[in-house]
Amino acid sequence: MPILPLSRRRLLLQSVAWVPLPFVARRLHALAIAALDPRTLRALGAAVLPSELGPTGIERVVAGFERWLAGYREGVELVHGYGTEELRSTGPSPAARWTTQVLALEAEARSRHTKAFAQLSIAERQSLVRAVLEGQRIGSLTQFDRAPHVALGLLGYFYSSPEAADLCYQARIGANTCRPLADSSRQPVPLTRSN
Amino acid sequence: MSGPRVVESDVCIIGSGISAAMVAEKLAEERNATIVVVEAGAESDRLGQRTALRRRFLDYGESPWRNDHLDGYDVDGIQSRSMQVGGLAMHWGGVTPRFSPEDFKVKSLYGVGHDWPLSYEDLDPWYQEAEVRMGVGGEQGPPDMDPRGKPFPLPAIPLSHNLLQLRDWVTKAGIAMWSQPSAKNPVPYRGRPACCRNDTCSPVCPIGAKYSPDFTWDALRKSGRATLHTRTMVRRLVKDGSGRITHATARALDGGADLEYRARTFVVAGGYVWSSHLLLLSGLANSSGLVGKYLTGHRNVSGFVSLPLRLYPGMNTQHSLVSKQFMRVPRSDRYLRHDLRVWESSFGREPRLADDQGKLLLGDELLADWRRRTATGTARVRAYYDVIPDRESALSLDTAKRTAWGDPLPKLAWRDAPESAALQEWSEGRIRVLFADLARAGGGTLLTTRSDSFQDHPAGGCRMGDDPAMSVTDSWGRTHDHENLFVAGAPTCVTGGCANGTLTFCALALRTAAKIGEGLRSRAH
Numbered sequence: 138m139p140i141l142p143l144s145r146r147r148l149l150l151q152s153v154a155w156v157p158l159p160f161v162a163r164r165l166h167a168l169a170i171a172a173l174d175p176r177t178l179r180a181l182g183a184a185v186l187p188s189e190l191g192p193t194g195i196e197r198v199v200a201g202f203e204r205w206l207a208g209y210r211e212g213v214e215l216v217h218g219y220g221t222e223e224l225r226s227t228g229p230s231p232a233a234r235w236t237t238q239v240l241a242l243e244a245e246a247r248s249r250h251t252k253a254f255a256q257l258s259i260a261e262r263q264s265l266v267r268a269v270l271e272g273q274r275i276g277s278l279t280q281f282d283r284a285p286h287v288a289l290g291l292l293g294y295f296y297s298s299p300e301a302a303d304l305c306y307q308a309r310i311g312a313n314t315c316r317p318l319a320d321s322s323r324q325p326v327p328l329t330r331s332n
Numbered sequence: 333m334s335g336p337r338v339v340e341s342d343v344c345i346i347g348s349g350i351s352a353a354m355v356a357e358k359l360a361e362e363r364n365a366t367i368v369v370v371e372a373g374a375e376s377d378r379l380g381q382r383t384a385l386r387r388r389f390l391d392y393g394e395s396p397w398r399n400d401h402l403d404g405y406d407v408d409g410i411q412s413r414s415m416q417v418g419g420l421a422m423h424w425g426g427v428t429p430r431f432s433p434e435d436f437k438v439k440s441l442y443g444v445g446h447d448w449p450l451s452y453e454d455l456d457p458w459y460q461e462a463e464v465r466m467g468v469g470g471e472q473g474p475p476d477m478d479p480r481g482k483p484f485p486l487p488a489i490p491l492s493h494n495l496l497q498l499r500d501w502v503t504k505a506g507i508a509m510w511s512q513p514s515a516k517n518p519v520p521y522r523g524r525p526a527c528c529r530n531d532t533c534s535p536v537c538p539i540g541a542k543y544s545p546d547f548t549w550d551a552l553r554k555s556g557r558a559t560l561h562t563r564t565m566v567r568r569l570v571k572d573g574s575g576r577i578t579h580a581t582a583r584a585l586d587g588g589a590d591l592e593y594r595a596r597t598f599v600v601a602g603g604y605v606w607s608s609h610l611l612l613l614s615g616l617a618n619s620s621g622l623v624g625k626y627l628t629g630h631r632n633v634s635g636f637v638s639l640p641l642r643l644y645p646g647m648n649t650q651h652s653l654v655s656k657q658f659m660r661v662p663r664s665d666r667y668l669r670h671d672l673r674v675w676e677s678s679f680g681r682e683p684r685l686a687d688d689q690g691k692l693l694l695g696d697e698l699l700a701d702w703r704r705r706t707a708t709g710t711a712r713v714r715a716y717y718d719v720i721p722d723r724e725s726a727l728s729l730d731t732a733k734r735t736a737w738g739d740p741l742p743k744l745a746w747r748d749a750p751e752s753a754a755l756q757e758w759s760e761g762r763i764r765v766l767f768a769d770l771a772r773a774g775g776g777t778l779l780t781t782r783s784d785s786f787q788d789h790p791a792g793g794c795r796m797g798d799d800p801a802m803s804v805t806d807s808w809g810r811t812h813d814h815e816n817l818f819v820a821g822a823p824t825c826v827t828g829g830c831a832n833g834t835l836t837f838c839a840l841a842l843r844t845a846a847k848i849g850e851g852l853r854s855r856a857h
Contacts, residue, residue: 187699205391213388216395216535222410224401227392263694270692275685282392289685292698296683302646305683305702312646313390315528315539318518321492321648 162211162230169232170207177243178203178287180255184262185288186295189304202294206232209282228283235287242269303328336581336590339561341368342852344580344595346566346610348373349419350834351821351841352601353545357465358845360557363852367558369549370582370593372565372606373416374399376546383538386530396536397422402585404736409744410605411790417562418545419603421834425534425650426515426542428468429831430459432659433479434669438720438827444667444751445720448826449798449807456481458839458846463513466543466838467521470513477508477656487518489527492647494676498711499653501639502674505773509653509674513835515543522547533650564591567739569598569614569817577616577817583737597848600794601820601841608727608793608823609742611804617794617811617819622804624727626795627746629787629828631756633763634714636679639776643709645678658715658766659830667751668759670717670830672766677712680779681705710779713770715763718830719787720749727793746787789833791825809844820844 182199183192190198209232215225245265246254254262266288273285281293295301299312308325342365345352356367377385377398385396400422401413414420433452438445460482462468469486472478488511491499495511502509516527516537527541540547552558563585572578580593600607608624611617655672683702686692693701730743748756760783771778797803800812809824811817821837821844829836 185694185698187696189696189699209392210394213392214395214398215393216389216397217413222406222408222413224406224413227394259695266694267692275692278683278685288694292685292694296698296702299646301683305699305706306644307703308644310644310646312649313531315530318490318527318529318648321529322490322496324493325644325647 159212166209166211166230166232169230169236170203172240173203173206173232173236174239174243175203177239177254178291180253180257180262181239181242181266181288182291184259184266185292187304188259198295198298198300199291201298202291205294206235206290231282231284231290235290238269238287242266245269334589336592337588338592338594339368340594341366341559342595343367343597343599343848344593345369345599345601345820346580347371347419347600347602347606348417348545348549348560348562349601349603349821350421350424350545351603351837352599353418353421353548354462354465354838354841355599355601355820355845355848356552356558357548358461358842359849359852360552360555362855363849364855365852367552368593368595369558369560370564370566370580371417371560371562372402372585373419374563376400376416376418376422379540379546382536382540386532386536386538389532389536405741407605407733407742407744408730409746410742411786411788415606417549417560422544422546423535424544424834425832426537427652427832428463428466428470428513428515428835429654429656429671430478430480430513431829431831431833431836432477432656432669434660435718435827435829438667438669438718442661442667445749446797446802446826449796449803452479454807455836455839455843458843459835460485461842462835462838465548465842466515466835467517467524468513468515468835469518471511473510473654473656474508477659478510484513486521489514489516489518489648489651491653492651492676494643494645494647494709495651495653495674497641497643498639498674498676501641501711501774501776502653502655502770505770507655507657507672507770509655509672512652512654512673514651515835517541529648531646531649561591565735566593566610567613567737569600569610569616571616571814575814577814597816597818597851599818599820599844599848600823602823604790604793604822605727605742605744607819609729611794611819612727612729612742613739617804617813617817619813620801620804622723622795622802624742624793625723625725626721626792626826627725627727627744627787627790628719628721628792628795628825629746629790629833630716630719630830631784631787632714632716633760633767633781633783634712635764635767635781636677636779637711637713637767637771637774637776638680638779639709639711639771639774641709641774642707643676643711645676645681645709647676649676651675656831666758667755668717668762670715670759670763673714675712675714677710678706679710679712681710713767715766716788716830716832717759717763718752718827720752720827721792722747722749725792787828789828791822791828791833791837794819794823795826796824797826807843808847809840810847818844818848
């Protein structure tokens with residue numbers, strides 16, 4: 138992130154002070170999305186997602202992740218069910234944090250290998266990701282909007298999807314999608330490249 | 333200064349949840365009466381919006397029911413904040429078991445708690461009517477466990493490939509299980525489409541295959557047979573010198589003049605919290621001192637069983653097997669009655685970021701690890717067991733928390749009757765032993781169990797009975813103290829049984845509607 142001259146920073150802070158906070162949050166979120174480097178993000182996807190997806194599948198997942206991130210809204214009420222009077226809302230957008238981390242991966246690749254992250258081999262990219270995550274609390278793949286690192290956010294996004302479950306089980310389960318009720322009694326059909 | 337705006341009707345229903353919908357629909361169909369329904373919450377989102385709202389729920393966890401509660405109504409001990417047109421049944425899972433015959437006579441049969449003033453056989457026709465109105469599909473269980481006067485109106489939701497395997501498993505353990513009855517259309521019904529396994533019945537069915545009360549309200553409003561006032565909080569019911577309720581005073585939450593609802597008959601249908609709350613605020617129907625008392629429900633023990641079966645989680649995640657085999661206790665045994673349900677599950681087999689040694693998994697390693705751990709499957713098991721409520725399992729007025737206009741909010745304190753409290757640890761232990769036996773029968777392992785402290789499917793607070801000193805309403809939901817004041821559905825339950833309560837609440841509400849209808853002209857005249 139470029140360091141702004143003091144006077145510009147002060148001006149920015151002063152102008153932010155009287156702008157409603159939700160507006161500021163939305164604006165910062167939008168700025169972070171615009172700054173997300175698509176090339177490095179795709180290179181990250183190829184490194185951490187399963188190779189069985191192939192280039193087309195990885196592109197589809199990463200593009201879906203970008204759309205998901207762009208659609209994130211802060212402070213929206215979460216679903217509340219039985220057994221609690223508590224109401225909760227979505228947390229801060231992870232966009233700024235993740236965008237910065239993508240930039241940091243690129244910087245680290247150039248520093249260590251004098252190459253762009255996207256020009257590294259899959260093993261080199263994975264090694265960089267492992268180095269970044271070493272010692273971090275990596276958490277789980279659920280609630281991936283809170284993932285401490287963009288690599289984990291991307292993995293959480295993919296592995297929460299019906300597509301990932303189908304790939305794991307190598308069967309066309311189609312969870313959370315509209316499917317004929319009558320078909321449910323049959324074993325799901327095997328997943329093939331054509332379906 | 334002008335007075336309140338007066339709204340007159342034959343029947344004024346307070347609340348618009350599922351019990352209110354049953355009462356209104358039956359009266360509107362069968363009687364020539366003006367019906368006004370007053371709801372504190374806002375309109376629920378329209379069916380056409382639910383696909384997009386569900387998408388946001390799936391992608392971000394956002395609530396698919398916007399504005400479904402009132403700010404400031406945070407009540408200690410409440411099970412859900414939901415307050416909107418359709419009530420909590422906008423979120424429900426559409427699961428519709430009946431109570432068992434034993435539920436209605438636990439005192440006579442087992443010497444615990446209190447009998448209801450009606451029997452299962454008395455309620456059977458009303459169960460049937462509720463099933464027809466909602467569109468319940470089900471599979472007839474063994475008749476001695478699952479008696480019914482008539483067949484289900486709709487066929488059962490078919491068992492998925494997973495549930496078929498799980499049924500084979502429980503059969504090895506000597507347990508009869510069948511398809512859980514559900515108000516989810518297995519075939520198109522009453523203008524609503526067939527279920528297509530979207531897997532989000534609770535919190536939201538995007539296509540309307542699951543019954544929810546908004547369908548009833550839409551139809552009644554379209555036909556002009558009922559008027560619904562939303563965002564209107566009834567604050568008091570008022571009686572005259574003879575004890576008859578003359579009117580309800582209400583406040584429009586979005587401003588404007590206060591309202592006064594005048595009606596021949598009043599029906600309080602605000603569920604287990606707001607019904608008792610309104611009666612306590614109004615100082616009505618409480619000669620027994622039991623308004624708000626005997627809040628009831630059931631607790632559960634749940635667990636996960638690892639099984640040597642190839643299951644495919646996600647085939648129809650919210651549908652389950654059910655058994656009523658444990659609802660009848662041998663007279664010689666200690667008192668424990670419970671249902672049993674089995675679902676597919678992915679518990680313990682979710683994808684993970686690190687292996688057992690803590691090594692971070694990336695790329696193909698992560699998928700390979702997931703595949704290895706999903707070669708066999710997991711079942712979720714759960715038993716709801718009957719809890720006999722104490723008199724002091726109660727809703728009271730909370731003088732420390734008030735609404736914006738100064739009315740005390742309710743507060744809830746749940747308490748088991750001494751006989752249930754004494755049995756809790758033993759009961760939950762027995763259920764865990766059953767789960768372990770089940771696991772062994774399938775060559776599997778019981779992975780984990782838990783007991784929730786809260787009581788699910790809450791009810792009571794205005795319990796029914798023949799003795800006015802021991803109950804708030806009679807078996808028809810008519811308050812003992814006020815000839816033209818009825819309470820509908822959940823609040824009138826004596827106990828919470830050991831199965832989801834909604835169908836029972838609806839059956840009771842329909843019975844209440846039939847009694848109210850006796851005082852109204854038939855539509856045929």
